[in-house]
Amino acid sequence: MRYETIEVYIENExxxxxxxxxxxxxxxxxxxxxxxxxxxxxxxxxxxxxxxVIKGKGKGFCGGxxxxxxxxxxxxxxxxxxxxxxxxxCVIEIRKMKKPVIAAVNGYAYGAGFSLVLACDLVIAVKDAxxxxxxxxxxxxxxxxxxxxxRSMPYxxxxxxxxxxxxxxxxxxxxxxxxxKVVDDLDAAIDKYASKFKKLPxxxxxxxxxxLNEGMQNDLINHLxxxxxxxxxxxxxxxxxEGVKAFVEKRKAVFKGK
Numbered sequence: 001m002r003y004e005t006i007e008v009y010i011e012n013e014x015x016x017x018x019x020x021x022x023x024x025x026x027x028x029x030x031x032x033x034x035x036x037x038x039x040x041x042x043x044x045x046x047x048x049x050x051x052x053v054i055k056g057k058g059k060g061f062c063g064g065x066x067x068x069x070x071x072x073x074x075x076x077x078x079x080x081x082x083x084x085x086x087x088x089x090c091v092i093e094i095r096k097m098k099k100p101v102i103a104a105v106n107g108y109a110y111g112a113g114f115s116l117v118l119a120c121d122l123v124i125a126v127k128d129a130x131x132x133x134x135x136x137x138x139x140x141x142x143x144x145x146x147x148x149x150x151r152s153m154p155y156x157x158x159x160x161x162x163x164x165x166x167x168x169x170x171x172x173x174x175x176x177x178x179x180x181k182v183v184d185d186l187d188a189a190i191d192k193y194a195s196k197f198k199k200l201p202x203x204x205x206x207x208x209x210x211x212l213n214e215g216m217q218n219d220l221i222n223h224l225x226x227x228x229x230x231x232x233x234x235x236x237x238x239x240x241x242e243g244v245k246a247f248v249e250k251r252k253a254v255f256k257g258k
Contacts, residue, residue, distance in 0.1 A: 001042075005032040007057075008039050013050040014194045015043045022058025027066040028112050033086025040093040047257065051197040052097070053190055054120065055104040056113075064111020064134050065143070084143035087112050091119040091144060095213055098206025100197055104190045105170070105179070110134040115145030118152065121209060122193060123179045125170040126186050131178070132167045151216055152178055201239035201255035 007018040017039050019026035026032075043049050056062055065083055073079035094101045094116075103109075103120035111134035117123055133149075135142040142162060149158045153176050160166065173179040183189040197205065207230050215223055234240055238258040246253035 001035075001038055003035045003039065005029070006035050006039060008043075010043075010046075010049060013048060013198050014053065014191075015046070015049045015051070016053045016055060017043075019054070019056045019062055022056075022060070024066060024068075025060035025063030025108055025110075026056040026058070026113070027063040028083065028087055029066045029069050030083060030086055033083065033090060037086070037089045037093055040090060040097065044093065044097040044099070049099065050200075050202055050257075051099060051194045052101045053104055053194060054101065054116070055190075056106055058107070060108040060113070061103070061105045061129070062110070062113025062116055063108055064113045067138060070138075080140070080143065087115065087144050091115065094119045094121075098209060099202060100205065100209065102190060102193060104186055105129045105131075106186055112144050115142075115148070118145055118148035118178070123173075124181050124183060124186065124189050124193060125173065125179045127170055127182055127184060129170040129173075129182075130167055131169075131173050133162045133165050135165065136163065137165045152176075199255070201237075201243060201253075202257040203237050203239055204234055207234055 005019070005021050007020050009016045009018070017036065019032065019036070021027060021029075021032060040052070043052050065087075070076060070079060070083075100121045102122045102124060103117045105117060105123060105125035106129065107126070108130050109117050110130075110132045114131050114133055117131070133142065133145060146162065149162065152158075157176060161168070170179060170182045174182050181189060211227060211230060214226060218226065239255045242255060243253045
């Protein structure tokens with residue numbers, strides 16, 4: 001599929017999705033939502049890809065939903081319903097994907113753009129990145145993000161960010177546990193993190209991600225059983241055999257994703 005609002009690059013098992021509407025701060029419209037979902041689903045099924053990176057072109061990561069399109073819509077309730085569905089599909093695909101997804105935040109991450117950041121597994125941001133939940137500033141109930149933010153910080157802190165729609169910087173996001181690392185050189189940091197996953201066993205990484213997501217909603221007994229089943233399943237893989245063999249032989253393992 002040829003894309004108009006995103007660009008996709010694959011190099012050395014690292015896939016990069018570049019949000020490409022810089023003139024609108026890479027804001028979500030229906031086309032970007034559909035194209036991002038298509039790219040995520042395709043990369044999820046690509047066995048040659050070990051890790052996915054999402055970046056924004058220009059001075060923003062993603063400015064949220066396209067407010068000009070909201071204003072122009074004749075049926076605003078219907079438009080917002082369709083737009084939030086398009087965003088939600090992307091969020092679900094990120095969390096379902098059995099490979100890590102890294103948000104490379106190069107600038108503004110507002111509204112749905114901030115929600116997209118929260119959906120990713122790792123978040124690396126430049127020092128001058130800015131974040132804002134944003135929705136209430138235009139009289140809109142949050143269409144995305146409230147699920148993750150209340151699982152990332154205490155309820156009262158989440159309320160402060162969502163209800164007041166205050167802007168905060170990368171260091172503040174790091175201090176609140178929303179960002180893994182604040183950096184000067186974003187590309188170098190992303191390459192360092194992504195390269196780690198090229199050396200790790202992709203089956204085990206994917207299963208670990210699944211368990212972390214299921215753990216947010218499972219009760220203890222069911223989750224322990226799921227852990228046991230998953231461990232048993234992974235023990236039948238070639239990667240597990242290579243891992244324990246390399247451990248015994250005191251050498252670095254070479255994983256093949258089988």
